[in-house]
Amino acid sequence: MKSLNLLILVTLFLSCNSNKKKSVQHKKEDKIVHAIDFPGDIKSELPHLTSNHNSLMLSWVTRITDSTTQFNYSSLINQKWGTPKTIITGTNWFVNWADYPSITANNGTLLSHFLKKSSEDTFAYDIKLNLLSEDASDWQTELPLHTDGTKTEHGFVTVLPLKENSFFVTWLDGRDMAMDHEGEHMNHNGNMTIRAAEVSQDGVISNQILLDGKTCSCCQTTAAITSQGPIVLYRDRTDEEIRDIAITRYTNGTWTEPQFIHNDGWQINGCPVNGPKVDAIDNTVAVAWFTAAHSTPLVKLVFSENGGAEFSEPIIISDAAVLGRVDIELIDHEQAIVSWMETEDNTTYLKAMKVNKSGVKSMPISISALNDSRKTGFPQMQYKGDNMYFAWTSIANDIPTIKTVFVPLDQF
Incomplete structure (x- = not known):
């Protein structure tokens, strides 16, 4: 009986000690995570951050009515979001938790995109x-x-x-999944594809190309510009239903054959809706992604020093109860900051961590507690100056709004 009582006391002590450590950690994070008031209305969601490290913009959509949606954006000025500006308001849009609109700037020209329904079919929509x-x-x-x-x-x-006044665009394209009037695939493959093109400052589309004729159907794409040219990463799909992360690179005037960045061997008979993220400085490349191969959920990170031709062995960012939904930012040629979602003590958090390419990791910072449903979407991360900025959809009483914060880089 004494031994049992001692065991109970030790267990309670360790539990209390662990809770105290977590409480101290969260209090510390409260002091380094700084909120920025969101300038838009409630019923706003699907944030997207973009930065050239000198300026930072946030875009989002707002539900005006059940059938009308508005696409807005704002620029960060002196640590405050400026007055929102509207790009377009319309109906018949395809608004999806995982497939969010975006805005990008290049030498004063802004390019944004959203999705619009092309028929009454649920999954029939075009990129505008x-x-x-x-x-x-x-x-x-x-x-x-x-x-x-x-x-x-x-x-x-x-x-x-991309160039001085143009943009590189890549996207998932289901044209090969089209049916004829008898319900048969017009293309016998019937697969989701990934394609790319260049858009000029006048909106002219050129250099359209098929990058891969069979991919996972609903995981986010990601891309970066290296010293050699664009690279595109995405979740691929083999005939055996292996859905690992693949890369194709534009080098010496042509696109390389897609190859896996690491053989996770994740065999899954459906899309996990959890794409990779990449960033590049010159020919230094960093990629973060989620996998649940062999029923083990993980967030992983790899580095490349030659523009994505070869990658290091993966660094495990988290093997806890991870949900993925990753983002990544290189802060120099040696270090990256990775963000992801994971559940701890029945609460889901957006977390971030600094990682050196040697494998040295900082203590993770809990940016915020989040709703773990699809309504939260995919948190965004971008850095400008000496700060890392975060944005996500917050859900309160089933009503979405957007939260934005920043963390000084020296706190990682």
């Missing part, structure tokens, strides 16, 4: 581009990116500044 030239006062709206005309899925877009 909006363009605002530096000297223009009004947006050109609903410009086409693709012209295949199929009533299929087109989405999961990534847009990056």
Whole structure:
């Protein structure tokens, strides 16, 4: 009986000690995570952050009514969001928790995108581009990116500044999944594909190309510009239903054959809706992703020093109860900051950690507690100056609004 009592006391002591440590840690995080008031209305969701490290913009959508949606953006000025500006308001949009609109800037020209339904079918929608030239006062709206005309899925877009006044765009494209009038696939493969193109400052589409003819159907794409050219990463799909992360690189005037960045061997008969994220400085590349291969959920990170031609062995960021939904930012050639979602003591958190390419990791910071449902969407992370900025959809009484915070880089 004495031994049992002693065991109970030790267990209680360790539990209390652990809770005290967590309480101290959360109090510390309260002092380093600084909130920024969101300038938009309630019923706002799907934030997207973009930065060239000199300026920072936030875009989002607001539900005006059950059928009307508005696409807005704001710029950060002196640690405050400026007055929101509206890009376009419309109906018949496809608004999805995982496939969010975006905005990107290049030398004063702004390019944004959203998804619009192309038929009454649930998963039939097109990518629409909006363009605002530096000297223009009004947006050109609903410009086409693709012209295949199929009533299929087109989405999961990534847009990056490319040349002085153009943009690189990559997206998932379901045109090969189109049915004929008898319900048969017009293309016998019937697969989701990933494609890319260049968009000029005038909205002209060029250099369209098929990157991979069979991919996972609803995981986010990601891309970066290295010293050699663009690289694109995405969740691939083999005939054996292996859905690991693949890369294709534009080098010496051509795109390389897609290859896995690491052989996780995740065999899954459905899309996990959990894409990778990449960042690059010159030819230094860092990639974060989620996998649940062998029924073990993990967030992983790899580095490359040659533009993505070869990668290091993966660094395990977290093997706790991770949900994934990752983001990554290189802060120099040696270090990256990774964010992800995981559940701890029945509470889900957005966490972030600094990682050196040698494998040295900082203590993770809990940015915020989050709702773990799909309504939270995919948290965003970007850095500007000496701070890392975060944005996500917060749910209160089933009503969404957007939260934004920043953490000084020296606190990681």
